[in-house]
Amino acid sequence: MQIKESSTIYDVIIVGSGAGGGMATKVLSEAGLKVAVVEAGPFFDPKNPEQITQLKWPYESPRRGASTTRAFGEFDAAYGGWEIEGEPYTQKNGSKFSWFRSRMLGGRTNHWGRISLRFSQRDFKHKDIDGLGENWPIGYEDVKPYYDKVDKLIGVFGSKEGLENEPDGFFLPAPKPRLHELYYIDGARKSNIPVIPSRMSMVTKKINNDRGVCFYCGQCGRSCQIYADFSAGSCLIFPAQKNGGQIDLFVNAMVREVTTNDEGKATGVLYINKEDRKEYGLKGKIVVLAASACSTARILLNSKSKQHPAGLGNSSGVVGKYLHDSTGGGMTGFVPELMNRKTYNEDGVGGMHVYTPWWLDNKKLDFARGYHIEIWGGMGMPSYGFGFNPNAMNEFFGEKVGGYGNVLREDVKKYYGAMIGFAGRGESIAMESNYCEIDPGKVDEFGIPVLRFNYQWSDHERLQAKHMQETFSEIIHNMGGQVIGKPAGKDRDYGLLNPGEIIHEVGTTRMGDNPRTSVVNKWEQMHDVDNVFIVDAGPFVSQADKNPTWTILALAWRTSDYIVEQLKKQNI
Amino acid sequence: MDRRKSIQTIILGAGASALAFHGCKTDGPDTAKEAVAAAENTHYFGRTPEELELIEKLNAEQLFTEHEMETIAVLSTIILPPKEPNGGPIEAEVPEFIEFMGKDIPELQLTLKGGLMWLDHKSNTDFGTEFKLATLDQQKQILDTICYHDIEKPLDVQPLEIQFFYLMRGLTVCGYYSSKVGIAELGYKGNTPNVWDGVPDDVLAQHGVSYDPEWVAKCIDQSTRNEIATWDENGNLLT
Numbered sequence: 141m142q143i144k145e146s147s148t149i150y151d152v153i154i155v156g157s158g159a160g161g162g163m164a165t166k167v168l169s170e171a172g173l174k175v176a177v178v179e180a181g182p183f184f185d186p187k188n189p190e191q192i193t194q195l196k197w198p199y200e201s202p203r204r205g206a207s208t209t210r211a212f213g214e215f216d217a218a219y220g221g222w223e224i225e226g227e228p229y230t231q232k233n234g235s236k237f238s239w240f241r242s243r244m245l246g247g248r249t250n251h252w253g254r255i256s257l258r259f260s261q262r263d264f265k266h267k268d269i270d271g272l273g274e275n276w277p278i279g280y281e282d283v284k285p286y287y288d289k290v291d292k293l294i295g296v297f298g299s300k301e302g303l304e305n306e307p308d309g310f311f312l313p314a315p316k317p318r319l320h321e322l323y324y325i326d327g328a329r330k331s332n333i334p335v336i337p338s339r340m341s342m343v344t345k346k347i348n349n350d351r352g353v354c355f356y357c358g359q360c361g362r363s364c365q366i367y368a369d370f371s372a373g374s375c376l377i378f379p380a381q382k383n384g385g386q387i388d389l390f391v392n393a394m395v396r397e398v399t400t401n402d403e404g405k406a407t408g409v410l411y412i413n414k415e416d417r418k419e420y421g422l423k424g425k426i427v428v429l430a431a432s433a434c435s436t437a438r439i440l441l442n443s444k445s446k447q448h449p450a451g452l453g454n455s456s457g458v459v460g461k462y463l464h465d466s467t468g469g470g471m472t473g474f475v476p477e478l479m480n481r482k483t484y485n486e487d488g489v490g491g492m493h494v495y496t497p498w499w500l501d502n503k504k505l506d507f508a509r510g511y512h513i514e515i516w517g518g519m520g521m522p523s524y525g526f527g528f529n530p531n532a533m534n535e536f537f538g539e540k541v542g543g544y545g546n547v548l549r550e551d552v553k554k555y556y557g558a559m560i561g562f563a564g565r566g567e568s569i570a571m572e573s574n575y576c577e578i579d580p581g582k583v584d585e586f587g588i589p590v591l592r593f594n595y596q597w598s599d600h601e602r603l604q605a606k607h608m609q610e611t612f613s614e615i616i617h618n619m620g621g622q623v624i625g626k627p628a629g630k631d632r633d634y635g636l637l638n639p640g641e642i643i644h645e646v647g648t649t650r651m652g653d654n655p656r657t658s659v660v661n662k663w664e665q666m667h668d669v670d671n672v673f674i675v676d677a678g679p680f681v682s683q684a685d686k687n688p689t690w691t692i693l694a695l696a697w698r699t700s701d702y703i704v705e706q707l708k709k710q711n712i
Numbered sequence: 713m714d715r716r717k718s719i720q721t722i723i724l725g726a727g728a729s730a731l732a733f734h735g736c737k738t739d740g741p742d743t744a745k746e747a748v749a750a751a752e753n754t755h756y757f758g759r760t761p762e763e764l765e766l767i768e769k770l771n772a773e774q775l776f777t778e779h780e781m782e783t784i785a786v787l788s789t790i791i792l793p794p795k796e797p798n799g800g801p802i803e804a805e806v807p808e809f810i811e812f813m814g815k816d817i818p819e820l821q822l823t824l825k826g827g828l829m830w831l832d833h834k835s836n837t838d839f840g841t842e843f844k845l846a847t848l849d850q851q852k853q854i855l856d857t858i859c860y861h862d863i864e865k866p867l868d869v870q871p872l873e874i875q876f877f878y879l880m881r882g883l884t885v886c887g888y889y890s891s892k893v894g895i896a897e898l899g900y901k902g903n904t905p906n907v908w909d910g911v912p913d914d915v916l917a918q919h920g921v922s923y924d925p926e927w928v929a930k931c932i933d934q935s936t937r938n939e940i941a942t943w944d945e946n947g948n949l950l951t
Contacts (some may be wrong), residue, residue: 182760195903195904198890198895199890200757202767202770202808204887208816208817209762209766214757215757217758295941310943312941312949315908316909316910316927317910317911322911344937345939346940347937355744355747355907356905356906357902482912482914484896485904485908487902487903488908521895521900521903526886527888530881530885532863541861542878544791544855545791546791552885617748633789654932
């Protein structure tokens with residue numbers, strides 16, 4: 141089979157169209173560069189009537205929203221999931237790494253939680269404090285100007301709080317708390333746990349004339365058809381196209397490897413067109429990888445050549461290593477004071493209106509690093525799973541659970557909106573021993589060798605999960621509530637979720653000043669090959685107890701500015 | 713390079729012809745009002761071609777016999793009797809939903825089919841008639857023996873008929889409350905564009921809670937939501 145080569149030579153080829161790829165597309169195309177964007181999934185526009193799931197009712201589907209074909213329910217926007225037919229991954233040493241992939245234009249930004257937090261100076265230099273992990277080669281002052289620009293371009297609501305570890309930004313005003321959130325504020329404060337307005341990228345106030353203002357349907361996970369939430373397509377790629385950018389979009393195009401010349405420099409990418417299942421080559425002066433931390437590591441490790449025998453950019457052997465995800469733990473509570481509620485529309489934005497940033501000093505604790513608390517609850521839209529155990533809460537009143545008849549109607553209404561849930565999302569320590577690598581014995585349906593994961597949590601994460609449980613239970617009791625279910629004990633790591641499940645996997649191509657211990661420099665430029673950049677979460681040295689997207693966006697913008705500057709100076 | 717040149721976007725690679733149709737210039741909604749119209753306009757609910765194909769394939773299959781479907785209809789209306797003005801499981805198309813889920817999640821099939829057989833067997837043994845033809849009183853006598861599970865034990869170690877009833881009740885209640893009539897019955901008011909401006913005052917009073925003025929000062933004044941945001945250099949919002 142002959143590789144079909146395109147005669148066009150792009151200034152930049154960008155692999156992936158999520159947060160990092162979207163931002164690179166916007167900045168580089170608006171600088172006048174000719175850009176190719178290569179995306180493994182189909183075209184997606186949340187305003188395309190054929191692709192809209194927002195404002196649909198559960199009864200429009202015969203399965204009423206069940207998760208048979210989409211992991212987060214069939215109205216979730218993401219195409220893909222934990223398992224994708226024909227695209228397996230494997231595990232090593234009993235690892236249970238979960239890998240969520242969203243194959244579509246915009247990637248996982250179409251359904252993400254939109255929690256948009258800045259890393260602080262402490263987050264960039266945490267090794268200085270506890271000696272664990274590694275420091276970033278950059279600090280908050282390097283990224284701050286870009287966080288500011290991202291806030292203004294994309295929009296994030298929040299509030300100025302003056303907290304050292306939660307740097308303030310250019311916020312849109314927050315939405316008012318819902319009823320269960322008011323209960324949470326009271327309950328948390330009884331234990332001296334702070335609560336502040338959440339910080340999320342929904343437009344509560346007009347940010348520009350191209351995007352709508354949030355109409356509070358609570359369905360950001362379905363991707364907003366009036367572009368009132370952040371998705372990479374609607375907020376970065378489409379505006380870049382509209383601004384006259386020279387952007388060639390290649391969809392359903394699965395990149396196999398980065399091609400290199402005799403000097404070892406990148407010359408483009410090789411991809412498989414999923415429709416005709418043939419190999420195609422694209423040529424570019426610069427390659428920007430933004431396929432997601434693990435997919436980018438996979439592409440690099442599969443890009444072997446005489447000049448790069450261990451894979452592209454892997455002379456250090458660090459590619460794939462230091463993989464780490466956020467820790468995750470959760471608990472559900474039943475709050476009797478929230479029974480028998482008057483119903484009204486409290487959909488709000490998609491997700492929480494309030495949250496708790498990390499508030500304690502680890503010097504007084506038996507684990508490293510913190511977690512933030514996310515809150516859910518309220519009178520949501522029924523969907524598959526609703527009412528499956530309609531009067532389980534009877535248990536707390538010494539009444540029988542189960543039965544049938546008209547009493548079930550009363551039970552359903554009585555308990556509707558009386559549940560509250562907490563999710564702890566925390567920082568894990570990046571370790572060399574947690575990694576992804578190429579499984580030598582397995583390929584996907586396109587013949588591309590697949591990833592194999594090796595990942596074990598340490599006691600830092602387990603004890604952090606234990607602390608989450610104790611905290612959540614205390615808050616639920618402060619609210620006059622009861623914990624639902626028996627909290628997992630030591631034998632089940634105190635409910636610590638499997639690595640990967642929080643979908644914050646980062647660190648596989650980490651940045652650093654030393655080419656022997658890192659893959660990219662502080663500009664996300666590969667040490668080994670100066671015309672390859674990585675703008676997904678692969679370059680993250682550490683995770684922070686923050687969701688990674690806002691930092692991906694800020695760094696991708698910073699890197700893109702650097703690329704433009706270096707091209708002007710003819711350094712690349 | 714001339715940045716003012718007209719849009720040079722071309723969509724290449726797979727699906728080019730199909731994509732040329734919508735491309736980046738989809739005539740979709742820009743406002744809440746248009747969004748509602750768009751959502752109501754189609755029963756497509758955003759399926760990919762593969763997902764649509766799966767639904768069509770499942771719809772073409774038959775899981776239950778006519779007798780089993782009738783038994784499900786009878787059983788579901790005993791579990792959740794219809795009530796004015798929002799009907800019951802039949803109006804909510806619960807039997808059809810249960811059949812679809814049995815095909816969509818094949819792991820449910822044995823419990824459902826086996827449980828239906830158990831019902832008839834029990835009814836035949838005790839009353840000499842199939843469950844669906846027994847009197848309501850007889851039907852309730854049977855259900856009274858299986859409608860409570862042991863909450864201290866995992867469901868899957870409990871007798872099949874207990875598991876069956878638990879599943880049927882779950883699917884019935886879920887199917888009803890996720891239907892148009894069930895949502896009306898529940899009183900869910902959302903899934904529609906609106907402007908959230910906090911918990912209604914009477915609800916705050918009823919629960920004895922209130923908004924902290926300091927907190928509310930950080931929240932959106934909804935009368936300014938359509939003014940474009942601008943800030944001073946310290947991040948203080950000016951509009």
